[in-house]
Amino acid sequence: MIDVLVIGGGNAALCAALMAREAGASVLLLEAAPREWRGGNSQHTRNLRCMHDAPQDVLVESYPEEEFWQDLLKVTGGMTDERLARLVIRASATCRDWMRSHGVHFQPSLSGALHTARTNAFFMGGGKALVNAYFRSAEQLGVGVRYNAPVSHIELDGDRFVAAHIGPRHVNGRDLPAERIEARACVLAAGGFESNREWLREAWGQNERGEWTADNFLIRGTRFNTGVLLRGLMEQGADTIGDPTQAHMVAIDARAPLYDGGICTRIDCVSLGVVVNRSGQRFYDEGEDFWPKRYAIWGRLVAQQPGQVGFSIIDQKALGRFMPPVFAGTKANTLGELAQQLGLPEGEFVATVQAYNAACQVGTFDHTRLDDCHTQGVQPVKSHWARPLDTPPFYGYPLRPGVTFTYLGLRTDHTAAVHFAGKPSPNLFVAGEMMAGNVLGKGYTAGVGMSIGTAFGRIAGTQAAAALGYHHPSSEITHDCATA
Ligand SMILES: Cc1cc2nc3c(=O)[nH]c(=O)nc-3n(C[C@H](O)[C@H](O)[C@H](O)COP(=O)(O)OP(=O)(O)OC[C@H]3O[C@@H](n4cnc5c(N)ncnc54)[C@H](O)[C@@H]3O)c2cc1C
Known part of the structure; x- marks a missing residue:
């Protein structure tokens, strides 16, 4: 034996x-x-x-x-x-x-x-x-x-x-x-049990539209962990x-495959711009801490949004400062055009970005430390790396919760x-x-x-x-x- x-x-x-x-x-x-x-x-x-x-x-x-x-x-x-x-x-x-x-x-x-x-x-x-x-x-x-x-x-x-x-x-x-x-x-x-759809459904229940919340999740790794x-x-x-809803969940590109998309589907520009939900509203401090300490909360944050979807928005200033994702971002020369292409309510989205831009305080931008570029007078705040989104072209990446492991x-x-x-x-x-x-x-x-x-x-x-x-x-x- x-x-x-x-x-x-x-x-x-x-x-x-x-x-x-x-x-x-x-x-x-x-x-x-x-x-x-x-x-x-x-x-x-x-x-x-x-x-x-x-x-x-x-x-x-x-x-x-x-x-x-x-x-x-x-x-x-x-x-x-x-x-x-x-x-x-x-x-x-x-x-x-x-x-x-x-x-x-x-x-x-x-x-x-x-x-x-x-x-x-x-x-x-x-x-x-x-x-x-x-x-x-x-x-x-x-x-x-x-x-x-x-x-x-x-x-x-x-x-x-x-x-x-x-x-x-x-x-x-x-x-x-x-x-x-x-x-x-x-x-x-x-x-x-991240690859067990039934168990995820049971844990996460239904969303506001009566869909299984977990049906909107993607699995970043193997299909064999059932x-x-x-x-x-x-x-x-x-x-x-532990609690069955607790998991390592990353906001990944909504266009990623259901399994085994791996790290190249991660969207790493969150801290360089803003993230909005499908109503065009921000919902969390994008600059709370260094990205390696925060990337794993964003899957859960997106899971809590209507339809379990989000959009990471940056402008030209962010290019070259983050690990490029495998899928190209949606590109537009104006915020209104970007909203249309992403299927976001244009008025709401543009108002959100304008309010954010107006709230950005002048500081010394430095993405390698917790810098003093923060917002004032807007909710949620952005604590660091807050710079106005004012330099076209603008880019948007659709986000879904990507479950890494439960x-x-x-x-x-x-x-x-x-x-x-x-x-x-x-x-x-x-x-x-x-x-x-x-x-x-x-x-x-x-x-x-x-x-x-x-x-x-x-x-x-x-x-x-x-x-x-x-x-x-x-x-x-x-x-x-x-x-x-
Ligand atoms: C895209 C991605 C990137 C990651 N990057 C990092 C990183 O850089 N650093 C880090 O620390 N962590 C990272 N993680 C998390 C990391 O993968 C896990 O914490 C770690 O690999 C878990 O190891 P494990 O052996 O427990 O599970 P796994 O590596 O998932 O192994 C589980 C094994 O069990 C097998 N199995 C499942 N069910 C059965 C069964 N019934 N019978 C027989 N075999 C079975 C599976 O086939 C698999 O081989 C990442 C995860 C993903 C998905």
């Missing part, structure tokens, strides 16, 4: 599989996706957030534990477990050497993401290269990998993992029978954490064990999006998804192996578990 079964094929699953294997356990990894779509949302990532006390290879200056913690505290509004959050933060300081040992390479922050040069380590070749390196290393170490293996049910004996079930399925023209795979321990790392195992474990009495997850502790009625399971562990809600009750700060998945993936793999008597040669991560 296999020692450790890992369910999922993204960053968290791969970290768990590698650690369990390094400890000496036999490991089988089940990935729902076919090989060409392996890697879940992790294949779309670019970086992870890392604590460091002094410049370290690709990271400049320092980003101490306390600053990382304060950033997390701020974005979550306190909805975070401090012990687990600090565990993730500390683990982020030491994980890169281990990642390198499995073939992950880093590169300095790219232009267009310069604010993150201090806080985020970028993967050379992005998340796709990272998951490819991990799969390669896992296979070299003897981890068994099966694709097209969507687990439909976890068999438990009380709080103990017994087996994973895969339903009958049709793969590459062949009918495959149902399977039952036993293992001595299991790590669940099968992502959130939350089947999360739902199943909830029904089997596993403890959960936060409702399984409750865990510093050992990554799944809990049942407050008690940790002896042999069932969880990592990544399936438990990120323990650290992220709401909000987001760029790169922390991979920090959580890497820390908890490594802990879950180590603990699953340790539960069977295999001890990882490096005491670092187990030591962190014991002392966090």
Whole structure:
């Protein structure tokens, strides 16, 4: 019988599989996706957030534990477990050497993401290269990998993992029978439920027109994170954490595909202009904070607008100052013409922009710091980078909520064990999006998804192996578990 079964094929699953294997356990990894779509949302990532006390290879200056913690505290509004959050933060300081040992390479922050040069380590070749390196290393170490293996049910004996079930399925023209795979321990790392439309509908209800609100959402990543195992474990009495409407949601181009649009569909010019809803009205401070700290609230803000749609508006002055999106913006020489092309009520829209323009105070524009260009006498305020939209041509980008990943997850502790009625399971562990809600009750700060998945993936793999008597040669991560 296999020692450790890992369910999922993204960053968290791969970290768990590698650690369990390094400890000496036999490991089988089940990935729902076919090989060409392996890697879940992790294949779309670019970086992870890392604590460091002094410049370290690709990271400049320092980003101490306390600053990382304060950033997390701020974005979550306190909805975070401090012990687990600090565990993730500390683990982020030491994980890169281990990642390198499995073939992950880093590169300095790219232009267009310069604010993150201090806080985020970028993967050379992005998340796709990272998951490819991990799969390669896992296979070299003897981890068994099966694709097209969507687990439909976890068999438990009380709080103990017994087996994973895969339903009958049709793969590459062949009918495959149902399977039952036993293992001595299991790590669940099968992502959130962002690709489960029914569950999103249930969570978000209907909008003012009686449409399902969630039908207006796009999914930024994989179609395979359907939350089947999360739902199943909830029904089997596993403890959960979080609210089903909380998620990392980015305002993305409304023309993006339903799945796997990835980062190139993000609209990054919000802080350089204004955002209006379909009534032509502004609805939030576009210059509240640096974009990496704020981009993840805009999906939710757009989700709360009529029809779940918004429009990011800039003028010629903004060009060249943000990462260009994959679709061209709608271009017009007057605001009225832009309103017509975007289907916005012209009078309302022009009045909104004029009121905003009149409220902009003269300051020294500097997009690299929280500058003094703000508005006065208009609601909502724009706190920084407020400059009148007065230089044609004007550009507009239609926005929709793009769900990155959901936060409702399984409750865990510093050992990554799944809990049942407050008690940790002896042999069932969880990592990544399936438990990120323990650290992220709401909000987001760029790169922390991979920090959580890497820390908890490594802990879950180590603990699953340790539960069977295999001890990882490096005491670092187990030591962190014991002392966090
Ligand atoms: C476009 C985009 C960009 C992002 N950029 C960043 C970034 O730069 N930095 C950052 O920190 N975070 C980023 N994130 C978030 C990041 O992807 C996640 O936090 C992280 O990848 C989660 O890792 P995971 O292993 O838990 O989930 P995933 O990587 O999504 O892996 C889940 C895996 O489980 C598999 N699976 C699902 N259900 C089953 C089942 N029933 N049986 C078997 N397998 C199953 C899936 O196929 C998949 O392989 C981004 C996300 C997206 C979508």
